[in-house]
Structure formats: C-alpha cells, structure tokens
Amino acid sequence: MTYKPGDEQQEIIDADDAVLLVCGGAGTGKTTTAAAAVRAHLERVDQQRVAELHGRERRPAARALFLSFSRSSVAQILDRTAEVLGPYQSRVEITTFHAFAWRLLTRWGAVIGLTDPQMRTETEAKLFRADDAVRYQDMLPRALELCAVPAVREHLQARWSIIVSDEFQDTDDRQFELLTTIRGEARLLLLGDPNQCIYSTLPGVVGVGPERLDAAMALGARRLDLPDVSHRDPSNILPAAAAAIRRREFTHDAVTAALDSGRLQVRAGLPLNQEADVVAETVQRLREEGHTVGVFSHHIDATTGLSDQLTQRGINHEIIGLPECLTAALEAQHTMVRFAAGVDDWDLVRQQLAVFVTSSVRGRQAPDLAWMLLGRPGMPATLDRRLTELREALLADGTADAAEHAAGAHATLGLTRGQSHWHSAARLLQPLVARHLRRHPDPADALEHLAAAIDTHRTGLLTHTVGEPATPVQLMGLYQTKGREADATIVVLRSNDFYGSEKKEPFDTGSKLLYVVLSRARHKTVVLLFGDDPQPLVAPLVKLAS
Numbered sequence: 224m225t226y227k228p229g230d231e232q233q234e235i236i237d238a239d240d241a242v243l244l245v246c247g248g249a250g251t252g253k254t255t256t257a258a259a260a261v262r263a264h265l266e267r268v269d270q271q272r273v274a275e276l277h278g279r280e281r282r283p284a285a286r287a288l289f290l291s292f293s294r295s296s297v298a299q300i301l302d303r304t305a306e307v308l309g310p311y312q313s314r315v316e317i318t319t320f321h322a323f324a325w326r327l328l329t330r331w332g333a334v335i336g337l338t339d340p341q342m343r344t345e346t347e348a349k350l351f352r353a354d355d356a357v358r359y360q361d362m363l364p365r366a367l368e369l370c371a372v373p374a375v376r377e378h379l380q381a382r383w384s385i386i387v388s389d390e391f392q393d394t395d396d397r398q399f400e401l402l403t404t405i406r407g408e409a410r411l412l413l414l415g416d417p418n419q420c421i422y423s424t425l426p427g428v429v430g431v432g433p434e435r436l437d438a439a440m441a442l443g444a445r446r447l448d449l450p451d452v453s454h455r456d457p458s459n460i461l462p463a464a465a466a467a468i469r470r471r472e473f474t475h476d477a478v479t480a481a482l483d484s485g486r487l488q489v490r491a492g493l494p495l496n497q498e499a500d501v502v503a504e505t506v507q508r509l510r511e512e513g514h515t516v517g518v519f520s521h522h523i524d525a526t527t528g529l530s531d532q533l534t535q536r537g538i539n540h541e542i543i544g545l546p547e548c549l550t551a552a553l554e555a556q557h558t559m560v561r562f563a564a565g566v567d568d569w570d571l572v573r574q575q576l577a578v579f580v581t582s583s584v585r586g587r588q589a590p591d592l593a594w595m596l597l598g599r600p601g602m603p604a605t606l607d608r609r610l611t612e613l614r615e616a617l618l619a620d621g622t623a624d625a626a627e628h629a630a631g632a633h634a635t636l637g638l639t640r641g642q643s644h645w646h647s648a649a650r651l652l653q654p655l656v657a658r659h660l661r662r663h664p665d666p667a668d669a670l671e672h673l674a675a676a677i678d679t680h681r682t683g684l685l686t687h688t689v690g691e692p693a694t695p696v697q698l699m700g701l702y703q704t705k706g707r708e709a710d711a712t713i714v715v716l717r718s719n720d721f722y723g724s725e726k727k728e729p730f731d732t733g734s735k736l737l738y739v740v741l742s743r744a745r746h747k748t749v750v751l752l753f754g755d756d757p758q759p760l761v762a763p764l765v766k767l768a769s
C-alpha cells in the first residue's frame with residue numbers, strides 16, 4: 224500500500240521538537256509515520272549541513288536509531304513501506320533494547336570487567352555457572368553500568384541525531400534510563416498507545432505503566448494524538464469492535480456490525496481435545512481465501528501441537544518468539560555436527576542436550592533428565608542405549624551426514640517435548656551446514672565459519688532481532704502480537720488460560736491485551752473459544768458466537 228500521510232501524520236513528519244510524544248490507537252500509523260519523520264529529519268539535517276559547509280571539513284552523515292520491542296515487527300512494517308525511508312534506510316539502525324545492550328557489552332564490556340561476555344539463557348543459568356555470563360535480565364543493567372563510563376556515554380551521545388522508541392507505553396524503567404542516557408542532543412520521537420499497555424503485570428517487569436507517558440511529558444515533550452482511524456483495516460470495522468470490547472461493551476453497535484459483516488467471527492464451546500484440528504482447519508480455510516494468517520494462543524503446547532497438524536496438511540508456517548528452546552535445539556544439533564567432525568567431544572553433546580531438554584519445559588528447576596545427561600546416575604537404560612546408537616551413527620557417517628542424524632535425533636532419542644523447535648532448528652541448520660561445506664573446501668575452515676553463523680543466529684534469536692521468516696502462517700503467543708499484522712487472525716482462547724491476577728470487571732489490563740490481539744487483522748478475525756467454562760475476561764465473547 225502506498226503511504227500517503229494524513230494531516231496529523233504530516234504534522235509529525237514536519238515537526239522538529241526535541242521530544243515528541245505521538246499517541247494513537249492500533250493501526251493509526253504511528254510506526255510508519257515515524258519512519259517518514261525520520262527520513263524528513265535526516266533530509267533536513269543534510270540540507271542544513273550542506274548550507275553550513277562551504278569548503279569546511281565534512282562531518283559524518285546524521286544517523287537515526289529505531290528502538291523497538293521486536294525488531295522483526297518494525298522491519299515487517301518498514302519492508303512493506305520501503306519507499307518511506309527510501310535511500311535513507313542504511314542510515315537507520317533498527318534494533319531491540321536487548322540487542323542494543325548486548326552490542327554495547329560485546330564491544331566495550333572489558334571496561335566493566337566483562338572481557339569475553341557470554342550470553343546465558345535462563346535455561347543455561349539453571350544448569351551452569353560462568354564468570355563472564357550475562358543473562359537476559361542482566362543485559363540492560365550491565366549496559367547502563369557501561370553507559371556510566373564517560374568515554375562510552377559520550378561516544379553514544381554523539382552517534383544519533385534522532386532516536387525513535389516504538390511501543391513506548393510498555394518501556395520499563397531501565398529501558399527508559401538507557402534511552403535518556405544515550406540521547407545526548409538527539410531528538411526523541413516516542414510512539415505510544417496507553418490502551419496497548421499490556422506488560423505492566425508480567426512477572427519481572429519493573430516500572431511499566433501509564434506513568435511512562437507522564438515521564439515523557441516531564442522531559443518537555445509535545446504530545447500529538449493521531450485521529451482514531453485505522454489504516455490497517457480502513458473500513459474501521461474491526462478496530463471499532465476491538466475498541467468496544469476493550470471497553471467491555473460487548474453489545475455495542477460496532478461489535479454487532481463486525482459480526483454482521485463477517486469480519487469478526489466467534490465460535491464457542493469447542494471441544495478442548497480437538498483444538499489442533501479445529502484451528503488447522505480454520506487456517507486452511509483462510510489460506511484458501513488467499514489470506515496471510517496469524518494464530519494467537521496462550522499455550523506453547525497448543526502451538527506445537529498445531530504446528531504438527533499444519534505440517535501434516537502441508538501448510539508452511541513458523542512459530543514466533545520461543546527463542547530459548549529454538550536456540551538450544553540449534554546449539555545441540557550444531558554440537559552433534561562438530562562431534563561428528565571430531566572437533567567437540569561427546570560430553571559437550573550431552574551438555575547441549577541437557578540445555579535443550581531444560582528449555583523445552585517450564586519451571587524454575589531443570590528436569591531430572593537434564594541432570595542425568597550431565598552425568599547424574601539414574602539414566603533409563605533405553606535412553607542410554609539410544610544415546611550410544613546416536614553417537615556411533617555420528618562417528619560412522621562423518622560431517623556430511625551429521626546434520627541429518629542431528630535432525631532425526633529428537634525422534635531417535637525418544638524425546639517428548641520441543642519437537643517443533645527441534646524441527647525448526649534442523650531447517651535452519653541443514654542449509655547452513657551444506658552451504659559452508661560447499662564454500663570452504665577445508666573442513667576446519669567450514670566449521671569455523673559455521674560456528675560464527677550459528678552464533679549470529681543465536682544472538683539474534685535471543686535478542687529478538689531475527690528468527691521470524693516471512694511465512695504466510697505465523698503462530699505466536701498473545702503477548703507477542705504487539706506491532707504485528709496479518710490479513711486474517713485466529714485468536715485461540717481456552718477455558719484453562721491464565722490472564723493474571725485480575726478476577727473482576729473491568730479487567731483493565733486483560734482488556735488491553737484483548738484489544739491488542741483483536742486489532743491485528745486487515746480483513747478478518749476468528750475467535751475460537753475452547754472448553755465449556757471460559758475465563759471471566761473472555762466469557763462475554765461466548766454470547767457473540769454464531
């Protein structure tokens with residue numbers, strides 16, 4: 224779609240306020256307009272510099288930083304509107320807060336004693352200790368520590384001419400501190416929607432809440448509000464219905480209109496044990512209508528079960544945002560390839576399998592099987608035998624066939640969880656191995672380059688900057704839907720879902736989550752309620768069922 228800014232969007236593009244807070248509902252064009260504003264800003268700075276230059280020394284061109292919750296969701300929007308940034312694309316860095324923090328730590332970590340920082344997943348932290356390990360939740364505090372060093376801070380403060388923060392309403396205390404610390408003289412463009420503030424009640428989150436917008440005003444921001452018109456669904460039927468549902472007005476005309484038009488469909492009382500079937504059938508129907516499809520659900524087990532169903536039906540799809548399990552599977556298979564090549568030893572393979580097994584279950588403790596893989600006695604005889612068989616097969620067939628053995632290892636070993644992640648990792652690894660073996664005649668060289676490629680993937684997955692190939696069907700958790708869009712969406716709600724501690728109307732935070740989830744579709748949203756006893760947050764939707 225060609226982006227043609229409306230009057231209010233144009234005002235944002237033309238503004239040159241030091242701090243501009245842009246508020247607007249779902250689909251009103253905040254992200255796209257910010258991209259246009261960034262381009263306009265860079266153009267203005269370029270013109271100014273040309274005017275000032277007159278034979279004096281050239282300074283480096285001005286740059287922009289776009290900080291978002293997930294790089295992929297922003298990149299998805301900017302890809303579709305590539306002309307918005309045009310030739311300025313290369314001067315805009317799009318990243319997530321965590322990827323940004325990690326980059327600082329790998330570049331300058333030595334200054335605060337991190338000479339060789341290793342990114343530790345939560346799973347690895349359950350199993351191993353390491354001195355230079357940085358866990359996900361430590362990345363921002365450590366990056367802030369680094370920013371307290373004057374030379375680092377000054378370098379950063381001179382780097383960008385404009386910084387955009389997307390989904391600003393969900394920025395936590397540390398992200399906000401980082402933003403204001405690295406800013407220097409840069410303009411700030413803050414994009415937010417108070418009605419999409421959905422992370423405030425998540426565990427481990429500090430400082431997310433409506434006060435964030437006040438903090439922007441305290442920086443001297445001017446606030447501009449975009450009109451309540453969605454460009455995602457220009458008929459405004461779905462956005463209006465989503466907004467009414469957020470207000471808990473289930474009998475509002477907007478909801479009735481959405482149901483009557485067929486853009487909103489609700490089915491209730493569906494049998495819990497047929498979930499994967501029903502959802503896969505709905506995906507298939509929507510694909511036959513020519514739609515890209517987003518499937519949103521609260522449960523990993525539902526997502527993986529559905530993934531298997533879709534595979535059986537030959538529907539190309541991808542699971543979004545379960546990075547730890549996927550990276551663990553990738554590392555385990557990669558280590559198997561290295562073992563087959565004689566580079567890594569078998570203990571390391573068992574160690575990586577322990578990480579995978581731990582990442583595929585939830586909970587504070589690593590499962591017994593993980594400890595057995597790490598050497599604790601009690602390994603079941605069948606698994607012990609299967610491990611030996613896998614080891615022998617890898618040794619016998621060598622590097623060329625190792626990736627295939629590794630791909631099949633989940634089944635060979637009879638593991639029960641994380642199957643779809645194992646398969647996704649295999650789909651990533653196999654072509655990488657083949658490519659590196661082809662490109663580098665010396666196997667040692669090939670393995671070294673492969674390790675570097677895997678490391679890039681791992682970092683990207685863990686900091687939400689890669690891992691989301693553009694498949695026509697994407698499966699994701701309800702909290703991962705922010706900033707995304709698809710032609711059609713399927714919202715899977717189960718009787719046994721848990722939506723936090725809110726137990727009574729008006730479900731302030733839960734309703735915002737529903738709003739985000741229900742405002743992602745360009746054409747159609749199908750809500751599927753499984754089980755006979757829906758949670759109070761979503762129970763009124765049952766009455767809307769056809």
Ligand SMILES: Nc1ncnc2c1ncn2[C@@H]1O[C@H](COP(=O)(O)OP(=O)(O)OP(=O)(O)O)[C@@H](O)[C@H]1O
Nearest residue numbers: 225226227228249250251252253254255454455706
């Ligand atoms: N003026 C416009 N003309 C055409 N398309 C537009 C315009 N403004 C936005 N869009 C399109 O509308 C869709 C939603 O825009 P965008 O994602 O920027 O909105 P948003 O406010 O950031 O949404 P959300 O808060 O839901 O993430 C995108 O596909 C975008 O390209």
